[in-house]
Amino acid sequence: MIAVSEKAKEVLLDWKQSAPATEVNLTLRLALSPAGWEVHPDTPRAGDVVVEYQETPVLIIQERASGLLREFTLDCRETVERTRLVLVAN
Secondary structure, eight states, X not given: OOEEOHHHHHHHHHHHHHSOGGGTTOEEEXXXXXXXXXXXXXXXXXXXXXXXXXXXXXXXXXXXXXXXXXXXXXXXXXXSSOEEEEEEEX
């Protein structure tokens, strides 16, 4: 399974806590689609991996994606504009 850094978990929790009320029960999903990697708000499905931080789900990883990313860590990089989530090879 993909590793998720503590900083990335914090950023994901911040996103979830600042999401509009209509998305309060949603968590970001990392998935592989025919177009490539995508991240979007969603709810867990059977087989998904759910990453929690402070007892709160902060990331859903599609089962297929989890296997493909087992050699990577989801981390953060600060830029002038914002904090970005990045995949780093282990």
